[in-house]
Amino acid sequence: MSTTPAGWEVVIGLETHTQLSTASKIFSGSATTFGAAPNTQANVVDLALPGTLPVMNRGAVEKAIMFGLAVNGTIAPHSVFARKNYFYPDLPKGYQISQFELPVVVGGKVGIVLDGVEKTVQLTRAHLEEDAGKSLHEGLDTMGVSGIDLNRAGTPLLEIVTEPDMRSAAEAVAYAKALHGLVTWLGICDGNMQEGSFRCDANVSIRKPGAPLGTRCEIKNVNSFRFLERAIEYEIRRQIELIEDGGRVVQETRLYDADRDETRSMRSKEDAMDYRYFPDPDLLPLVIDAAWIERVKSAMPELFEPMRERFMSQYGLSMYDAGLLTSSRSTARYYEDVVILGADASLAAKWITGTLFARLSLDGLNIDRCPVNSGIFASLLKRISDNTINSTGAKQVFENLWNAPQNQDGMRSLQSVDNSIAKHGLEQVSDTGAIEKIVDDVLAANQKSVDEFKAGKEKAFQSLVGQVMKASNGKANPAQVNEILKKKLSG
Amino acid sequence: MSLTSDDIHRLAKLARINITPVETERTLRELNNIFSMVETLQAVDTAHLVPLCHPIAIIQEMPLRLRDDAVTETNAREANMVNAPQQENGLFLVPKVLE
Amino acid sequence: MTLAKLSISELRVALDSKKISAVELAEYFLARAESNADLNAFLHRDRDLTLAEARRADAQIANGNASALTGIPIAHKDIFVTRDWRTTAGSKMLENYISPFDATVVEKLNAAGMVCLGKLNCDEFAMGSSNENSAFGAVKNPWDKSRIPGGSSGGSAAAIAAGLAPAATGTDTGGSLRQPAAMCGITAIKPTYGRVSRYGMVAFASSLDQGGPMAKSAEDCALLLDAMMGFDAKDSTSVSARENNETPISARLLTAFGSDNRSGAGVSKPLAGVRVGVPKEFFGVGLSPDVAHAVDSAIAQFEKLGASRTEISLPRTRLAIPAYYVIAPAEASSNLSRFDGVRYGHRAKEYKDLADMIAKSRAEGFGAEVKRRILVGAYVLSHGYYDAYYLQAQKVRRLIAQDFQDAFKQCDFVMGPVAPTTAWKVGEKSNDPVAMYLEDIFTLGVSLAGLPGMSVPCGFDQQKLPIGLQIIGNYFDEAKMLAAAHQYQLATDWHTRSPEAFQ
Known part of the structure; x- marks a missing residue:
C-alpha cells in the first residue's frame, strides 16, 4: 500500500505500449504470433533490407479508432507518421516509424476507482507505431555477443500517454489496471504482460505541494502491475532521499530490475537523444473520415460501464455483482447467455460470482475455458428454480459436470443436467x-x-x-x- | 551562421560515423560552404504555407493507402539472412548490447 | 547498319523474323560490353545468367508468346535490387550484397521478357552528378573518355551511348536520369513521381526518387516506360494513372495530340496547337553559349513542327538548389541509417564495442559524398534547426511546385536546357561539392515538384560533346511529352549520332 511521503507530492504519468492484436504486422504481411523461432517472422520489410517500403495495416488503424472512441478522445481526421531516428541493433531501419506531431487519438480519459474514490486520468494522446525487435543475451554472454531476433519488429503498438495526473503508485497501478481492462475488453490487445503485449513506462517526479513540476525519471521494463507499483515506490524513495541529501534528480531513463527491486540508470540511453523526427516520406498522411469512425463505432462491443449500469437496471443486480460480472467481456457474455437461456437473473449472478468463479480460480482457468458451458449452467439453475434439486445437490451436479464435460455427445443441456441428477440420485425430496x-x-x-x-x-x-x-x-x-x-x- | 568542429563531432556521433581529425576539418569547410548556399532559403516568406509531403498533393488529395490485415509472408529466414556478417541459430550476432 | 544502332522496334522485327535470336543478340551486346570494359559502365555481368534469360526469351518467341520487349537486352542501374545479380548501389557498404527479391521494376521488365545484361555503375547511393562517387571507380564518357558521363545514372547513359546495351534503367532524384542522358547524348524520361514503383530501389531521398528508362530515342523510352510503370501495392506513394486511357504510351506516340498525325495536314505541323513555355530563368548567367544555342534551335524546331513559343517565368528556379540540398540529404540521412553492419552490409574487422562497430563500419563503408550528405541531413533535422531548414525547405518546395502549376496555365510543356554545361573533365569539380550542386539547377525544380521531365539530344558543343534539351510536362503527361519528343526525333537526327569510337 503506497502512502504519500510527508511533505512531498508525487507526480506520475504513464506511457503504455499496447501491442495491437492484429494478425499481421503494422507495415508488412508477416505474422505477429508470439514465440516463433528467431527471425522466422521477420520478412524483408521487417529486416529493413535495401529497397523495402512500408505499407500500413488497416486493422491497426481500426483498433486505434476503437480505443479513441472508448476513451472519448478525438480521432484525428488527419494524422502523420514520422520517423524517430536512433541507432539500436534491434531497430532495423535505424528509425522507428511512429507518430509525433499529429497522433491518431488526441485526449480522452480513463476512470479509476481507488479505495472507493473515483478519479479520472486524462489522456494526452494515443499514437500508432511499430515495435522493435529483441536483443538476446542468454548463452551468448561468454562470447561477448548478443543475438538479434526481429520477430517482434514491426508489431503494431498503440502508445497511450497520460497527463501527469497520478499522485501515488497505487493510483498508477489502478490506472494501468483500468486501461488493461479496457483494451482487453475492446479486444484490441491480448493484455498478456509476460509476453510484453502491455508494457508500462512510468514518468515519476516529486515536488513540494504547490511547487512547479520536478525533474522526472522514466522507468522502463515493467511487466506486471506488482512490479509497476514496486518500481514507482522505489523511485519515489530514491528521489526523496536524493533531494533530502542535498542532491538533484537528473532526467534519465531508468530500468527496473525486479530481482533487486530497484531502478538503475540505462547506459544505452545515456546520450541526450536528438531523434530528428520528420514526416516519413514513404507514408502519406493517414486520413480517417467520419463514415469510417461510424463503421468502427457500430462494430464496437458495449463498454463495461454502460453494461454494468444495464445489468443493474435490467437484471436488478447490485453494483457489486454487476461489477464482477462485467470484469471481462467473456464473463459478461457468459452471464447474459445463461440468463437468455432461461435462468433466473439473480440466481445466475449469485452462482456465477460464487460457485463458478471459485471453481475457475481453483483450476486457474479463464471463463473462456470453462468446462461447464453456459447452456448446461443455465439448465442447472433452472433445475434449482423448479425445485428439482436444492442448492446442495446443485453443487454436486455442478462438480460432476465440471469433471465430465458434457455436450461432446451432442446431448441437449437440460438432459445432461437431468442425467447427472438422476445418476447420483440428487433429486430434491418434495414429498x-x-x-x-x-x-x-x-x-x-x-x-x-x-x-x-x-x-x-x-x-x-x-x-x-x-x-x-x-x-x-x-x-x-x-x-x-x-x-x-x-x-x-x-x- | 557558421558551424564549429564541435558541431561536426556532434553530427558524426548522431549519424554514427567515426570521423578523423583531418576529415573533421575538411567536412567543416565543406558543410559551411553548403550552408552558406542553403542560407538563401531563409529569405523566403513561407508564412501560412503547408509543407509539401507528396508532390502530387499539389493537385489532388493523397491519403495513405491501407492494406488489409492479413498474413502474406512465410518463413524465409535463410534467404533473408544470407548477407548477415555474423549469425548463429537464426540470430544476427552483434557485439554485446548493454542496457 | 550494326545491331548497336538499331532501335527496340527494329530489334523486335529482327527477332520476330528470326534474323537473329535473343541469345545472339545478348551475346553481341555482352561482347561489346566486354571489349569496352574500360568505360567502367558495368559493375556486374554474368554470361550464363544472361544467356539463360535469352534462351527463355527465344522459347517465348518461338511459341509466338513474344511481347514488344521479349528478347530485347537491358541493363539495370545497380540501385535496383536483383535476386540474381549482386546489388551494390555503387557503395563499398553493399559490396557483396545479394537481395532475396527483385525490385518491382526489374520484375516487370523480366515479365515483359527482357534479357538482363547485368548491373550498371552509378554514383554511390545515387548521390552525385558525375559518377565519380562510385566506390567501384568513375565511369567514362564514350564521347570523350577524359570526361564524366554525368550522374548518378552515368553507367546507364554511357552504356547506351556506347552501344553496350539498347536499353537501361536509371533513377532520378535531382536529375540523375536527365543529366547523364544529356551528357551522353541519349534519351531518358523521369516519370511523374509515383508512376514507377520505388519498391526495390535502394532509397536515396524517398520523396524524390523515381525510376525511369534510358535509351536511344523517345520511341524506345515509351516502350520501356509502358513496361516499367504502373501501380504497385508495395509502394505506399505509388499512384495510379489518372487518365482512363488504357492505351499504352508507345501506341499513342502519333495520336497523343488529338488527331492522327500519320496522315493529312498533321504531317507538316504535327504539333500544331502545342504551346511551349520557355522560362527566362533557364537562360541566365552560367549557361554555356553552346548549350543556349542548341536548346534555342531545338525549340525553334518545335515551332517548325507547329508548336508556339511563349516566354514564361519560374521565379524560384534558383531556390530549388538550397531546397533540394536540404530535403534530399535529410531523407538520405535517415534512409541510410539501416546500414549499420548488423544484418547485412559492410562490418568493420576490428572494433571496441557495439557502438564502435556501427560507427566504424559506416565510416569505412560510405564514401565521402555520402557521409557529407548524411551529416548535412542530420544537421537540418536536428533539434533547433528543423523548422529553419527542413520545414522551410518543404514549404519552399510547395512554392516551386506551385510555380510550375502556374506555368502550365500558359503552356503544355516547359522546355530548356538540362544542364548549364556539357560534360566536364574527370576531377574538375570533385573537390568542390557546391560547384557540383550548382550544375543541377535546371533539373532540381522538376524533381521537387514531382513532375515528369525528359532529356532529348539536341546538338553538340564545339568540343563535339552532346547537349540535351529538357522537356518538362505536367503531372501524368508522359504520353504527350514522349509524343512531342518523338515528332522532334522524326524531324532531326541528333539522337541517332553515336561517338565515333563506338560506331
Whole structure:
C-alpha cells in the first residue's frame, strides 16, 4: 500500500505500449504470433533490407479508432507518421516509424476507482507505431555477443500517454489496471504482460505541494502491475532521499530490475537523444473520415460501464455483482447467455460470482475455458428454480459436470443436467409425507433442541433444520422442511 | 551562421560515423560552404504555407493507402539472412548490447 | 547498319523474323560490353545468367508468346535490387550484397521478357552528378573518355551511348536520369513521381526518387516506360494513372495530340496547337553559349513542327538548389541509417564495442559524398534547426511546385536546357561539392515538384560533346511529352549520332 511521503507530492504519468492484436504486422504481411523461432517472422520489410517500403495495416488503424472512441478522445481526421531516428541493433531501419506531431487519438480519459474514490486520468494522446525487435543475451554472454531476433519488429503498438495526473503508485497501478481492462475488453490487445503485449513506462517526479513540476525519471521494463507499483515506490524513495541529501534528480531513463527491486540508470540511453523526427516520406498522411469512425463505432462491443449500469437496471443486480460480472467481456457474455437461456437473473449472478468463479480460480482457468458451458449452467439453475434439486445437490451436479464435460455427445443441456441428477440420485425430496416422517424422527431423537426452541432459542430451530437435511442426505426441499418443522413445533 | 568542429563531432556521433581529425576539418569547410548556399532559403516568406509531403498533393488529395490485415509472408529466414556478417541459430550476432 | 544502332522496334522485327535470336543478340551486346570494359559502365555481368534469360526469351518467341520487349537486352542501374545479380548501389557498404527479391521494376521488365545484361555503375547511393562517387571507380564518357558521363545514372547513359546495351534503367532524384542522358547524348524520361514503383530501389531521398528508362530515342523510352510503370501495392506513394486511357504510351506516340498525325495536314505541323513555355530563368548567367544555342534551335524546331513559343517565368528556379540540398540529404540521412553492419552490409574487422562497430563500419563503408550528405541531413533535422531548414525547405518546395502549376496555365510543356554545361573533365569539380550542386539547377525544380521531365539530344558543343534539351510536362503527361519528343526525333537526327569510337 503506497502512502504519500510527508511533505512531498508525487507526480506520475504513464506511457503504455499496447501491442495491437492484429494478425499481421503494422507495415508488412508477416505474422505477429508470439514465440516463433528467431527471425522466422521477420520478412524483408521487417529486416529493413535495401529497397523495402512500408505499407500500413488497416486493422491497426481500426483498433486505434476503437480505443479513441472508448476513451472519448478525438480521432484525428488527419494524422502523420514520422520517423524517430536512433541507432539500436534491434531497430532495423535505424528509425522507428511512429507518430509525433499529429497522433491518431488526441485526449480522452480513463476512470479509476481507488479505495472507493473515483478519479479520472486524462489522456494526452494515443499514437500508432511499430515495435522493435529483441536483443538476446542468454548463452551468448561468454562470447561477448548478443543475438538479434526481429520477430517482434514491426508489431503494431498503440502508445497511450497520460497527463501527469497520478499522485501515488497505487493510483498508477489502478490506472494501468483500468486501461488493461479496457483494451482487453475492446479486444484490441491480448493484455498478456509476460509476453510484453502491455508494457508500462512510468514518468515519476516529486515536488513540494504547490511547487512547479520536478525533474522526472522514466522507468522502463515493467511487466506486471506488482512490479509497476514496486518500481514507482522505489523511485519515489530514491528521489526523496536524493533531494533530502542535498542532491538533484537528473532526467534519465531508468530500468527496473525486479530481482533487486530497484531502478538503475540505462547506459544505452545515456546520450541526450536528438531523434530528428520528420514526416516519413514513404507514408502519406493517414486520413480517417467520419463514415469510417461510424463503421468502427457500430462494430464496437458495449463498454463495461454502460453494461454494468444495464445489468443493474435490467437484471436488478447490485453494483457489486454487476461489477464482477462485467470484469471481462467473456464473463459478461457468459452471464447474459445463461440468463437468455432461461435462468433466473439473480440466481445466475449469485452462482456465477460464487460457485463458478471459485471453481475457475481453483483450476486457474479463464471463463473462456470453462468446462461447464453456459447452456448446461443455465439448465442447472433452472433445475434449482423448479425445485428439482436444492442448492446442495446443485453443487454436486455442478462438480460432476465440471469433471465430465458434457455436450461432446451432442446431448441437449437440460438432459445432461437431468442425467447427472438422476445418476447420483440428487433429486430434491418434495414429498410432504416423506419429509414429515424424517421430521418426526429428528424431533424424537433431539428432545433437547426441541426444549431449547420452546424456551425461546431461535438457534435451536436452525440446528433442527440441519438435522433434517442431513437425515435426507441433503435432498429434502429446504422450504418444505422449514414449513413442516414450524408446524410441528408449534403444534 | 557558421558551424564549429564541435558541431561536426556532434553530427558524426548522431549519424554514427567515426570521423578523423583531418576529415573533421575538411567536412567543416565543406558543410559551411553548403550552408552558406542553403542560407538563401531563409529569405523566403513561407508564412501560412503547408509543407509539401507528396508532390502530387499539389493537385489532388493523397491519403495513405491501407492494406488489409492479413498474413502474406512465410518463413524465409535463410534467404533473408544470407548477407548477415555474423549469425548463429537464426540470430544476427552483434557485439554485446548493454542496457 | 550494326545491331548497336538499331532501335527496340527494329530489334523486335529482327527477332520476330528470326534474323537473329535473343541469345545472339545478348551475346553481341555482352561482347561489346566486354571489349569496352574500360568505360567502367558495368559493375556486374554474368554470361550464363544472361544467356539463360535469352534462351527463355527465344522459347517465348518461338511459341509466338513474344511481347514488344521479349528478347530485347537491358541493363539495370545497380540501385535496383536483383535476386540474381549482386546489388551494390555503387557503395563499398553493399559490396557483396545479394537481395532475396527483385525490385518491382526489374520484375516487370523480366515479365515483359527482357534479357538482363547485368548491373550498371552509378554514383554511390545515387548521390552525385558525375559518377565519380562510385566506390567501384568513375565511369567514362564514350564521347570523350577524359570526361564524366554525368550522374548518378552515368553507367546507364554511357552504356547506351556506347552501344553496350539498347536499353537501361536509371533513377532520378535531382536529375540523375536527365543529366547523364544529356551528357551522353541519349534519351531518358523521369516519370511523374509515383508512376514507377520505388519498391526495390535502394532509397536515396524517398520523396524524390523515381525510376525511369534510358535509351536511344523517345520511341524506345515509351516502350520501356509502358513496361516499367504502373501501380504497385508495395509502394505506399505509388499512384495510379489518372487518365482512363488504357492505351499504352508507345501506341499513342502519333495520336497523343488529338488527331492522327500519320496522315493529312498533321504531317507538316504535327504539333500544331502545342504551346511551349520557355522560362527566362533557364537562360541566365552560367549557361554555356553552346548549350543556349542548341536548346534555342531545338525549340525553334518545335515551332517548325507547329508548336508556339511563349516566354514564361519560374521565379524560384534558383531556390530549388538550397531546397533540394536540404530535403534530399535529410531523407538520405535517415534512409541510410539501416546500414549499420548488423544484418547485412559492410562490418568493420576490428572494433571496441557495439557502438564502435556501427560507427566504424559506416565510416569505412560510405564514401565521402555520402557521409557529407548524411551529416548535412542530420544537421537540418536536428533539434533547433528543423523548422529553419527542413520545414522551410518543404514549404519552399510547395512554392516551386506551385510555380510550375502556374506555368502550365500558359503552356503544355516547359522546355530548356538540362544542364548549364556539357560534360566536364574527370576531377574538375570533385573537390568542390557546391560547384557540383550548382550544375543541377535546371533539373532540381522538376524533381521537387514531382513532375515528369525528359532529356532529348539536341546538338553538340564545339568540343563535339552532346547537349540535351529538357522537356518538362505536367503531372501524368508522359504520353504527350514522349509524343512531342518523338515528332522532334522524326524531324532531326541528333539522337541517332553515336561517338565515333563506338560506331
